[in-house]
Amino acid sequence: MLYGRSVETAAIDALVDRARKGSGGALVLRGEAGAGKTALLDLAASRGGPMRVLRTTGVEAEADLAFAALHQLLLPVTGLLDALPEPQAEAVRGALGLAPAGSRDRFLLAAGVLSLLAEAAAPDGLICVVDDFQWVDRPSADALLFAARRLGTEPIAMPLAVRGDTPVKGLPTLEIAGLAEPAAAELLDAGFPLAAPVRRDLVALTGGNPLALRETARLLTPAQRAGREPLPDPLPGGNRLFGDRVAALSAGARLAALLAAVESDLDLVLRAADRLGAGEAALPEIESAGLASVSGTHVRFRHPLIRSAVYEAASPAARREAHAALAEVSGGDRRARHLAGAALGQDESVAAALTRAAERTRDRGGYGAAATALTRAAELTPEPLVRARRLKDAAVASWLGGRPGQAESLLAEAREFAGADTALTMEIAQLRGRFELNSGNAAEAVRILAAGDTLDMLADASEAASYVGDTAAIVEIGRRAAAFPEGFLRDVVVGIGATLAGDGGHDLLKRALGRTGELREAAEFLWATAAASSLGEVDLSCELAERAGRVARVSGMTGQLPVVLEFVATAERLAGRLAESRAVSEEGLELAREAGYANTVAAHLANLAAVAALRGEEEPCARYAREALAIAVPHRVGLRAGLAAYALAMLDLCLGRFAAAHDRFTAIVAAGPGAGHPTVVWRSTPDRIEAAVGAGDPDAARKALEAYERWSAHAGTAESRALLARCRGLVLPDDQAVEALGEASRLHDNPFEAARTGLLLGERLRRTHRPGEARAHLRAAFETFQRAGAAPWARRAYGELRAAGESVPVETSTAAKGVGKDVGKDTAAVPEAIPGVRGTALDTLTPQELRIATLVAGGATSKEIAARLFLSPRTVEYHLYKIYPKLGITSRTELARLVVLRKAPAAPGDML
Numbered sequence: 001m002l003y004g005r006s007v008e009t010a011a012i013d014a015l016v017d018r019a020r021k022g023s024g025g026a027l028v029l030r031g032e033a034g035a036g037k038t039a040l041l042d043l044a045a046s047r048g049g050p051m052r053v054l055r056t057t058g059v060e061a062e063a064d065l066a067f068a069a070l071h072q073l074l075l076p077v078t079g080l081l082d083a084l085p086e087p088q089a090e091a092v093r094g095a096l097g098l099a100p101a102g103s104r105d106r107f108l109l110a111a112g113v114l115s116l117l118a119e120a121a122a123p124d125g126l127i128c129v130v131d132d133f134q135w136v137d138r139p140s141a142d143a144l145l146f147a148a149r150r151l152g153t154e155p156i157a158m159p160l161a162v163r164g165d166t167p168v169k170g171l172p173t174l175e176i177a178g179l180a181e182p183a184a185a186e187l188l189d190a191g192f193p194l195a196a197p198v199r200r201d202l203v204a205l206t207g208g209n210p211l212a213l214r215e216t217a218r219l220l221t222p223a224q225r226a227g228r229e230p231l232p233d234p235l236p237g238g239n240r241l242f243g244d245r246v247a248a249l250s251a252g253a254r255l256a257a258l259l260a261a262v263e264s265d266l267d268l269v270l271r272a273a274d275r276l277g278a279g280e281a282a283l284p285e286i287e288s289a290g291l292a293s294v295s296g297t298h299v300r301f302r303h304p305l306i307r308s309a310v311y312e313a314a315s316p317a318a319r320r321e322a323h324a325a326l327a328e329v330s331g332g333d334r335r336a337r338h339l340a341g342a343a344l345g346q347d348e349s350v351a352a353a354l355t356r357a358a359e360r361t362r363d364r365g366g367y368g369a370a371a372t373a374l375t376r377a378a379e380l381t382p383e384p385l386v387r388a389r390r391l392k393d394a395a396v397a398s399w400l401g402g403r404p405g406q407a408e409s410l411l412a413e414a415r416e417f418a419g420a421d422t423a424l425t426m427e428i429a430q431l432r433g434r435f436e437l438n439s440g441n442a443a444e445a446v447r448i449l450a451a452g453d454t455l456d457m458l459a460d461a462s463e464a465a466s467y468v469g470d471t472a473a474i475v476e477i478g479r480r481a482a483a484f485p486e487g488f489l490r491d492v493v494v495g496i497g498a499t500l501a502g503d504g505g506h507d508l509l510k511r512a513l514g515r516t517g518e519l520r521e522a523a524e525f526l527w528a529t530a531a532a533s534s535l536g537e538v539d540l541s542c543e544l545a546e547r548a549g550r551v552a553r554v555s556g557m558t559g560q561l562p563v564v565l566e567f568v569a570t571a572e573r574l575a576g577r578l579a580e581s582r583a584v585s586e587e588g589l590e591l592a593r594e595a596g597y598a599n600t601v602a603a604h605l606a607n608l609a610a611v612a613a614l615r616g617e618e619e620p621c622a623r624y625a626r627e628a629l630a631i632a633v634p635h636r637v638g639l640r641a642g643l644a645a646y647a648l649a650m651l652d653l654c655l656g657r658f659a660a661a662h663d664r665f666t667a668i669v670a671a672g673p674g675a676g677h678p679t680v681v682w683r684s685t686p687d688r689i690e691a692a693v694g695a696g697d698p699d700a701a702r703k704a705l706e707a708y709e710r711w712s713a714h715a716g717t718a719e720s721r722a723l724l725a726r727c728r729g730l731v732l733p734d735d736q737a738v739e740a741l742g743e744a745s746r747l748h749d750n751p752f753e754a755a756r757t758g759l760l761l762g763e764r765l766r767r768t769h770r771p772g773e774a775r776a777h778l779r780a781a782f783e784t785f786q787r788a789g790a791a792p793w794a795r796r797a798y799g800e801l802r803a804a805g806e807s808v809p810v811e812t813s814t815a816a817k818g819v820g821k822d823v824g825k826d827t828a829a830v831p832e833a834i835p836g837v838r839g840t841a842l843d844t845l846t847p848q849e850l851r852i853a854t855l856v857a858g859g860a861t862s863k864e865i866a867a868r869l870f871l872s873p874r875t876v877e878y879h880l881y882k883i884y885p886k887l888g889i890t891s892r893t894e895l896a897r898l899v900v901l902r903k904a905p906a907a908p909g910d911m912l
Contacts, residue, residue, distance in 0.1 A: 001190070003210075004183020008040055011174050016047045016157045020125050024151035026158040028133075028168045031176030033305050034211025037161035040176065041129050044159045051125040051157075054117075057300075058135030059264050060307060064337060064373065066366030067095045069140035070113065073128070080119040085867035088112030094364045095139070106139070106401065107561070107591065107870055109365045110146030115872035117147055118154050122874070125155035132304060134166040138368025139361075142402065145170070146594065150871075153878045163304075178208025192217035195227040205235050211303065215241040242309040245289050253289075256282035257310045258318060260292060260299040262341065263326045268334070269299055272325040320344060333357040340376050351380035355390060358397070367401030370394075375410065385424065388417035392428055399431075404439040404596045411435065430457050433464065438563075439598040442467045443636040450477060455484045455493075459527075462493050466530070467599070469638030469677030475501040488515050488524070492531045499534045499714075500678065506714040509535050516544065522552040522564050529567060533679065536715030538723070539749055542571035549584075553868045562592040566603040573611055576752020576788040580854065582611045583847030587869070602631035602640040609647035613654060616792035621651045642668060642680030646687075653687055654792035658694030665691050666700070682711050686727050690760075693730050701731045722747035726757045734768050745777070755784035759797050762804070771804040778804060789843055842898060844886050852879045856892050857899035 002009065008029075015027045029037045045053045056073035078098060081089045092112040093099035120126050130136065130144060148158050149170045162168055179187065184203045187210060188194055194202065194217060206212035216235055223229040236243075249257065255278045259269045273282055283299070286292045291310075292301045301307040311319070323341030330338055336357035339350045358373035374394035381387040391414035398407035411432055418424045433449035436442065442464055449461035450473060458481045465473035478497015484490045491512040498505025509531040516528050525548035532541035545567035552564040565588030572581035589604035609624035625644040632641035649664035665688040669681050685708040692701035705727050712724045722744045729740030741761040748754035758781040765774035778801045785794035845853060848869075855865045862876040869876075889895055 002036070002039055002043065003186045004179045005036065005040065008174060008176065009043065012040060012044045012159060013047060015159065016044060016051070016127060019127070019151075019155050019157035020048070020051065022153070022155050024121075024154040024156035024158070026148035026151060026160060026171045028171050028173040029159060029161045029176050030168075030173050031161075031163070032209060033163055034209045034215075034303070035176040035178065036210045037163075037176055038131055039210075041131055041159055041161055044157065045127055045129050048125065048127045048157070051127050051155075052120055053127045053129065054120065055129040056131070056136070056140075058130075058132035058137075060132075060135045060304065061260075061262050061264050063135045063137055064369060065333065066137055066139045066361040066364065066369035067097075069130075069136040070143060071096050073130075073140075073144075074113070074116060077116060077120040080116060083119050083873070084112055084115045085863040085873065087867050088115050091365060092116060095143075095366070097364075104363060104365050104367075104400075106142060106365045106367055107146070107594070108867075109139075110143040111866070111870035111872075113143040114147040114150055114154075114870075115866060115874075117156055118872035118874040121155045126157070128156060128158040130158065130160040133160045133162040133168065134164060135304075137366075138372070138401065139364075139366035142368060150875075153875050154872070178206070179203070179210060179213070180208060184208050184210075184213055188213060188217055192220070192225065194220075194225050198225060198227045198231065201231060202235075205231070211305075212241065219244070240309075242291070242303075242306045243313065245291055246306075246309050246313050249289060249291075250279075250282075250285060252277070252279040252282045253285040254310070254313070255318075255322075257286050257291065258314045258322050259326065260286075260301070261307045261310045261314075262319070262322050263330075263334070263338070264298045264300070265334075266294060266297050266299055268326055268329055271329040272322070275325050275328065276321070333360060337373075340380060343380055346380050346382040348380075348382055348386075351377045351386075351390070354380065358393075362397055367397045368403070371397035371401055371403070371406070371410070378413075384417045384419060385421055388414045388419075388421075388424060388428075391417065392424070392431065395431060399435060402594060402596045404435060404598075408432075408435055408440075426452055426454065426457065430454075430460060433457070433460055437464045437467065438600065439596060441634075441636050442599065442638075443470070446470060446473055455481060455490055459489055459493050462496065463530075466496075466679070467637050467639045469642070469680070471500050471678055478505075488512050488518070489527060492527045496530060496534045506535060513540070520551070522548045522560050525551060526564065526567060536682075536712040536720050537717045538574070538683075538715075539717050539719035542567075542574055545571045562588050562595055562597055562600045562604075565591070566600060566607070569604065569607045573607060573614070574752075575750060576755070576784065576790070578611050578614055578789050579843060579845070579847065579850050582608060583851045585611070586847050587851070591870075598631055599635055599637050599640065602628045602635070602637055603643075606632070606640045606643035606647065609644055610650060613647045613651035614788075614790050614793075616651075616654055616790075618651060618655075621647055638677040639679060642677040646680060646684050649684070649691070650687060653691050653694075654790070656694075656792070656796065658691055661691035662688075662695035662697060662700070682708070685711075686723050689727050689730050698731060705731055717749075718747045719749045719753070722749075722757065723753065726753075726760065729757075729760065729764075734764055737764050738768065751784050752788055752790075755781040755788075755797075756793070758784075759793065759800065762797070762800055766800060766804045774804045775801065775806045779806070842887070845883060849879050849883050849886075852876055853883055853895055854899055856880070857896040859896075 011027060015025060018025060029040055031037050045055065054073050054076065056069045058069055062068040074096060078096065081092060087108055088111055090099065091105065091109040095109050117126060117128060133141065145168065151158060160168065181200060181203050185199055188199055191214060202213060202216060206216060219236060221229065224231060246254065255276055256269065256273045259272050263269055283294065287294065290302060291306050292299055320342045323338045327335050327338035327342055336353040340354050343350045354373050354377040358370040358377060361373060362370035371394045374390050374397060378387045378390040378394060381390055391410050395407045395410035395414060398410060411428060415428050418428055429448055430452060433445045436445035436448060445464040446461055446468055449457050449464055452458060452461065458477050462474055462477045465477060475497045478494045481490055481493040491508040495505040495508030495512060499509065512531050513528060519525055519528060525544050529541045529544040529548065532544060548564050549568035552561045565584055569581050569584040569588060572584055585604040585607045589601060592600035592604060605624045605628035609621050609628060612621035612624060625647050628644040629641055632644065645664065645668050649661050649668065652661035652664060665684060668684060669676060685704050689701045689704050692704065708724065708727055712720055715721065725740050725744035725747060729737045729744060732740055738761065741757055741764060744757045745754060745761055748757060758777040762774040762778035762781065778797050782794055782797035782801060785797055842850065851869060852865055855868065862873045865876045866873045884890055887895065887898060
């Protein structure tokens, strides 16, 4: 029975009730040992009626055993694995030991866990109970938290109990405090009645902790309970609460209890106990004493503090003896773990066994557990160079497990033991540089990587320098890379450096781009993206970025996808697919935070700021830009700081605040965050020219045009020529401007950029008293901006249309509320929705729904979509169930038709 827990009971009931209705979620119950968390979890498990219950408990003895908790949780429902997308099912089977190791991708495994839980929830829902989360092995914990943060559309309740300050990010938390005196009195009266003053003192001294209240009251003498003698000072606490019971056990029972404290598997405990002569009555004695119980194939202590009391009561020699006995009866990874526990001093044979176990764990996607095992293996390794390699491998596993801080510490230790081994030292340095580039100081990454003497390190250094915006470093690195044999990567690195130096390089870049048909890896496509950008071929660069995204999703992430999605999101934004860009960045942001990639977090925040700017959303734009700058500026990621500053400038430009926009664009070139970054400066130049013209500064516009003509001199695509023609049209007199803008309009491949040019052309035509010619351009621009959700541009086009003498009839629909109103002469009062049902309907979708709709339109099945977006197939179907009524359709064919209307051709633009 629970006493004094009405608030906690209500929270649990609400959690289960929401899940029963299809709106799942998780709740963390946080409190000290003995606070009653397990009793509350039991309550949750009993509240679901017909809902299925799955349960797992973290065991300190298994905290280093990869996927132990997931195995306990999911084993009852593994028969449902065939319903999952095959990559997810393969990852889960490999993690649970039901098949050879599958993907090493921890996100794919986590998505598989979510999908399996969703299948297990059919038809009545699921309560997934996780106790002692602080001792859940790290690979299981990562997968469970990934799933817990994505339960919103699943009929799943996941209460988790955790002790102490173990971090559980992104989930609501309920603190489980001690009982107030009235509730404590009820608890004590049920077992150990105390005099009122004694009870009051005991509640104060224990903080109302239910376990401490019961166990302390049990230890009191009758005189102490009655108040005739004072309470013990200090009160028995922690392990001392159970020390007397442990001490009262026979020698054999204490030995069996120690074996159970370091290994929960019943069979192994019995066999090891037999080897050590503990006796057949040992386990029954432990059970009779109320310390532990046999549950299925495991020995479970009644409370974790009992296990701690048993372990601490044993001498170090006795602990090693227990591990040694368990190693003799164990196999595989367990044997390696127990050999390590039994080791006294360094032992290469044990270290090698533990390393092999770590490699098997890593191959199943258990990076956190692999890192722990490799770290312990390194401690046991006598030879310094071998120790350094194991520490290096532990650092990589920590990195891939989403723990960059731990990875950096391990790598620093590896460096100390590497000595004079040049190859290993360089390998460690390259990893240090990559870690810095992803989560630390990008300028420091340049310094570390540029010291290398391999092409791979120089390429990484060039990439890091491009993020910083260090043109001199990129040029110098390109010159050094020229000493290596010809090849795709070498040509790109050398070509980019030579281009920035003004020493040619364009032929090398074109030669590299001629090899794109040979590329297979996402990273290779990103290098091709960089090559196209350096040539000024903005449309090709985005097309290649999108191909990188497709490859990364299909081939498994291995840490790449959050980074690749930076470029995919940019491509979508530059194509004017603002909702799609936002959806991709939100996905990338979530994955980057999961992975601990701080600088990638900044990239996605900056892109979200730019999308918000184009939509005219001032508060989100400022907030995203501020958050991006807070990471990018101290980390010296000039590219992302520059994009955040660009977003703020674009917001002013979109809203017609030309003077403010001109000032911000000028600062991007001369001062401020990301100032002078070549990519930011180059890509923002067309907007900078437009702002300068609008602000009445033609000299600044012409100066910027001269630079843009130099940068675009070797661009060969139609879209790059269109942007250059538009820039020229902005600075020319009206009659010549119309001709240049008309040429740009004919060249554009990108509908969004074509709309911007059409707006400028329409404005010039109307200003030169040619309203009839202006109206067609303005109407096309207005419709494109509306489809894109670029409200400020749409307002501007609408106002020009009205001024050109055309009324703008707009169809009304549920999705296009407010459309068709008579706005009279007020050109600022522009309808906010897209003309026609089909234009507006897609804008009513959430980012997740839009991603799913786009993939459905491309012919992907629900399972394929689930695999790509790290969702469960049931979640995909749930979203489709909501999408169809929103769009007023009933089939995938109709959905494909809508998305085709929305989707633009090739996506141009540099990777800004």
